[in-house]
Amino acid sequence: MTRTLTLLAVSALAIAASGLHAAEEISMDDPNIAAAYEEDGRYFTDDGVPTFNIAEDGTVDWPTFSGFRRYHAECHVCHGPDGEGSTYAPALKKSAVTLDYYDFVDVVTNGRKKVGAAENSVMPAFGTNPNVMCYLDDIYTYLKAHGSGAIDRGRPAKKERKSDVFAENENACMGS
Numbered sequence: 001m002t003r004t005l006t007l008l009a010v011s012a013l014a015i016a017a018s019g020l021h022a023a024e025e026i027s028m029d030d031p032n033i034a035a036a037y038e039e040d041g042r043y044f045t046d047d048g049v050p051t052f053n054i055a056e057d058g059t060v061d062w063p064t065f066s067g068f069r070r071y072h073a074e075c076h077v078c079h080g081p082d083g084e085g086s087t088y089a090p091a092l093k094k095s096a097v098t099l100d101y102y103d104f105v106d107v108v109t110n111g112r113k114k115v116g117a118a119e120n121s122v123m124p125a126f127g128t129n130p131n132v133m134c135y136l137d138d139i140y141t142y143l144k145a146h147g148s149g150a151i152d153r154g155r156p157a158k159k160e161r162k163s164d165v166f167a168e169n170e171n172a173c174m175g176s
């Protein structure tokens, strides 16, 4: 009994400490996060990596909203609602902040398999699935917005409208 309580207390401390750590580390001025320019409704960092843009009244850019929907259609069964992670797969809200964008894209396109003595977990390859590939930047953008703390859990209430160029690209990608 005493032992269980001690363990619980230790893990509670560990969680609190990692929470503090994350809050300290993520700044909206981080070059991997700060939006430097916008093109047809999508925002990019200085390095041309997709990122989010949240207005002061909480209005989210269209890709962040689209990514929220696509994430919950394709990824949340394994990675948990709101990218919070599950016992089976890692918390993607963290991955979107810590993983390099190109590594993120690579894992989703080609999949990944970790086989160990205690676990056997598989990230499927989505490279031929248009419902994922046509929205991959949206999903990444949404997860980065949530993982950096710019938006809370749940469906964003206010969003920018979808730009015409965005709608055209989407139709071309989905082949409709």
Ligand code: HEC
Pocket (backbone or CB within 6 Å): 071, 074, 075, 076, 077, 078, 079, 088, 089, 090, 092, 094, 095, 099, 104, 107, 108, 112, 113, 114, 121, 122, 123, 124, 126, 132, 139
């Ligand atoms: C069938 C379950 C499943 C689905 C569906 C799934 N994943 Fe995964 N994913 C996993 C598992 C398991 C891992 C961990 C693989 C490993 O240990 O290497 C993983 C790992 C990842 C990683 C690497 C995370 C890191 O921090 O290294 C990314 C990125 C990722 N998934 C993105 C996605 C996205 C985006 C979607 C939706 C389009 C998705 N996954 C859907 C099971 C899934």
